[in-house]
């Protein structure tokens with residue numbers, strides 16, 4: 001096998017509870033990660049040498065900090081692999097919007113190169129490597145909708161009704177670090193058990209603070225709630241609502257103010273990346 005094209009889908013946090021702050025400054029969370037069926041696409045091509053090169057439809061993303069390059073280099077180093085690759089990233093997801101696009105790209109890179117370089121590393125090993133790159137990477141490596149604890153790395157599969165979501169991303173950049181460092185962040189939500197997930201009220205502890213600091217997020221939520229109950233994902237800025245069907249989601253999307261960005265996606269319990277990998281067997 002010389003080429004491999006794989007999806008890197010988005011996620012939503014159907015709820016996000018912050019339960020405490022750890023001595024290392026990070027926060028323990030409880031969250032329900034819902035995978036979606038839309039995202040970026042990555043193509044991996046074997047090279048004759050051991051170089052790793054990245055190309056992308058967004059030239060600003062072609063740099064050493066890109067999580068795709070960092071994931072590829074980490075895997076090459078970990079496995080002492082002498083092979084290289086050209087990687088093309090087709091960036092489709094809004095960036096820095098709480099949809100996990102960068103983390104998903106990193107996970108797809110770990111999964112894709114494990115296959116292309118025939119490393120045969122286990123999913124546990126890849127998830128462990130992914131955690132070094134970001135808290136959400138293990139979710140995308142494992143590829144199932146899940147209840148998560150810790151910083152998001154302790155995952156239990158939790159299949160959900162596969163609903164239709166409208167996701168709207170207002171034009172503002174929110175720093176995850178700024179939100180987590182803010183004194184007004186709610187960080188003492190009581191811990192719930194996995195049995196309580198479906199009955200507990202779902203809320204995002206970052207949302208009130210983000211609405212206060214970034215009024216455009218509050219305005220976007222006020223727009224969306226006219227159509228369906230809505231919430232913010234991650235540390236923002238994207239917001240989402242579940243709709244009973246494609247038609248009603250499409251109706252709301254058609255009313256979106258011109259400068260806003262939105263898309264419709266279906267919630268999925270299994271990441272399409274795993275089905276795509278199985279197709280290459």
Ligand SMILES: C[C@@](CO)(OP(=O)(O)O)[C@H](O)COP(=O)(O)OP(=O)(O)OC[C@H]1O[C@@H](n2ccc(N)nc2=O)[C@H](O)[C@@H]1O
Pocket residue numbers: 013025026027028029097098099100103133134135136150151152176177180181233234235236
């Ligand atoms: C909170 C979530 C929920 O999905 O937000 P989104 O990024 O999706 O919006 C993620 O777990 C975010 O993960 P990720 O985006 O990888 O965060 P990182 O880059 O690791 O962290 C940025 C900074 O946020 C703070 N941080 C992050 C995660 C966490 N559980 N506690 C923290 O206190 C730390 O100060 C860290 O330096």
Ligand SMILES: Nc1ncnc2c1ncn2[C@@H]1O[C@H](COP(=O)(O)OP(=O)(O)O)[C@@H](O)[C@H]1O
Pocket residue numbers: 061065066067068094095096097098099100101102103105106234236
């Ligand atoms: N492959 C990538 N795709 C998107 N962003 C990336 C990538 N690699 C690094 N980044 C950086 O990570 C930041 C957050 O990316 P992203 O995962 O899209 O957001 P979020 O964590 O809010 O869901 C971006 O602003 C960008 O600077």
